[in-house]
Amino acid sequence: MKINLPRISQILFFIAFLALFVTTDYRGKDEISVALNSFFRSDPLVAVSYLLSAKTFTLLLLPGLLLLLFSAILGRFFCGWICPLGTIIDLITDRIKKRSPLSFLKGNLKYYLLLAILFAALFNMNLTGILDPLAILVRFLTFAFYPLFGFLGKEGWVGLYKVLGDSRDYLEPGYNLFKNYFLPFRDTLYPLAFLSLLFFLGILVLEKFERRNWCKNLCPLGTLLGLAARFSLFRRVPGRLCADCGDCKVHCPTAFDEEILQKSDCILCLECQRKCPSRRVGFKFAIDRGTKKPFFPGRRVFVAGLVSGLFVSRIFTPNSSLSQTRLLRPPGVRDEDDFLRKCVRCGECIKVCLRSALYPVSLQAGLYGLYTPTIVPRLGYCEYNCSLCGQVCPTGAIPRLPLEEKKKAVIGKAVFDRSHCLPFAKKMNCMVCEEHCPIPEKAIRFESVDETDYTGKRIVIKRPYVVEDLCNGCGICEYVCPLEEKAGIEVFKRAKRKI
Incomplete structure (x- = not known):
């Protein structure tokens, strides 16, 4: 039996992916040396969209451009050897009974999607993170699977402790290991968890109709790599089905819809070579002398993609009124438009947030802001001595600032609501916000004011400012405010942010 090298590679990269996902969390250290962002930085779709939208280059995304170059040399190997979402699909697809393929997914739909994304980026609206396969998988894991895994893991240990009774102390080292290295640090129910689950399940449901359906007919990253693979001289020999066999069409998950292998769809899974009964199939560097297809499907598709990108860039216009008030971005983000052009919506900054301050935006900022991170001070606050979000951001949308510089990064401005704050509304002294303010010089201070209480008695009130x-x-004042529901002090976004 021949060794299945692509499957071995898939498993190894999937293990590495999961290991990086688990380590991209707070594990008692202020520095995260290796994070999941390495996968996103190796994503060609993220790199190309960044270049088009930000109109600048960053070395962070050089691996993505190199992978695109290697795909032009070797073919679409990423999809068949590395992609973690592709690995999950391959592991379950044979267990799903197939129906007839969906005809509307055939043809040029994948090119329309890719071009709409790229042209929208060119028109300063980067939507890559919505349909990028790595972002879809990571959001599912971050917002839906991992919190559920943490809840079930902890409840399982609690149940086991109850069963063991006095003998449970023997399990403490095992639980500490499990907690410190595998369980999520943050116990949170995330908004958009169900939507993230639906995205992921939708891709798996597509396997009901065809193997690697998402990868072959929709995935914008796979389509981009397929375009690069058309330049590749590394090809299958023979390039078409054998007249006396044709089994390759049965075994191939993506590239044999026709008699001739479609090089842009071949994911180099090597199933045809491994299962060839006559051992005729091989892969080598050679000039393709067969019938060549045009590099691109046609001008009509190109023009339609251009128009779609322009249209999408207009309907996804952000909600500017909200972005000037309560939409608080992570520390270091100074320009909202620049942030949106760079954010890949992976959710890893949200996952590592030490004080549960960051949450994914739903529709508060319009469709364009979907899944981007925002600080919700009533639910958490930005830890003064933490810079983890900037460390794990794959594109630099959240700058990686030195800690001392991060402490001075302005997120917003705290404002007292005089109709709710106790010293103003109830003429009662309250110093909770000032006590918790982390700024050494204290950004919240008091002034003594002579007042008359509701009984007519003269009192001295310490009014905060x-x-x-x-x-x-940072939002800690709003977080610790003792009032229920609406706080007496709230943080609003400044029109112009500074470092």
């Missing part, structure tokens, strides 16, 4: 030049908008 915010020193705007010191406040960085």
Whole structure:
């Protein structure tokens, strides 16, 4: 039996992917040396969209451009040897009973999707993260699977402790290992968890109709790699089905819809070579002397993609009114438009947030802001001595700042609501916000004011005020406010942010 090298590679890369996913979390250290962002930085679709939307280059995404170059030399190997989503699909597809393929997915739909994404990026609207396969998988794991895994893991240990009774102390080292290295640090129910689950399950449901359906007919990353693979001289020999056999069409998951192998769809899984009864099939570097297809499907597809990208870039226009008020971005983000052009919506900054301050935006900022991170001070706050979000961001949308510089990064401005804050509304002294302010010089201070209480008695009230030049908008004051529901102090986004 021949060794299945692509499957071995898939398993190894999938293990590496899961290991990086688990380690991209707070594990008691202020630095994350190796993170899941390495996969996104090797994503050619992320790299190309970044270049088109940001109109600049960053060395962070050089691996993605190199992978695109290697695909032009070797073919679409990423999809068959590395992609973690492709690995999951391959592991389950044979267990799903197939129906007739969906005809509307055939043809040029994948090119329309890719071009719409790329032209929208060119028109300054980067939507790559919505349909990028790595982002879809990571969001499913971050927002849906991993929190559920953490809940079931902890509940399982609790149940086991109850069963063992006094003998449970023997399990403590095992639980500490499990907790410190595998369980999520943050126990949170995320908005958009169900939507993330639906995205992921939708890709798996497509396997009901065809093997590697998403990869062959929809995936924008696979389509981009397929275009690059058309230049490749590394090809299958023979390039068409054998007249006396034709079994390759049965074994091939992507590339043999026709008699001639479609090089842009071949994911180099080597199934045809491994299962060839006559051992005729091989792969080598050679000039393709067969019938060549045009590099691109046609001008009509190109023009339609251009128009679609322009249209999408207009309907996804962000909600500017909200972005000037309560849409608080992570520390270091100074320009909202620049942030949106760079954010890949992977959710890893949200996952590592030490004080549960970051959450994915749903529709508050329009469709364009979907899945981007925002700080919700009533649910958490930005830890003064933490810079993890900038460390794990794959594209630099959240800058990686030195800790001392991050402490000065302005997120927003705290403002007292005089109709709710106790010293103003109830004429009661309250110093909770000032006590928790992490700024050494204290951005919240008090002034003594002579007042008459509701019984007519003269009292001295300490009324708080915010020193705007010191406040960085971390949100801890709003988080710790003792009032229920609406806080007496709230953080609002500044029109112009600074570092």
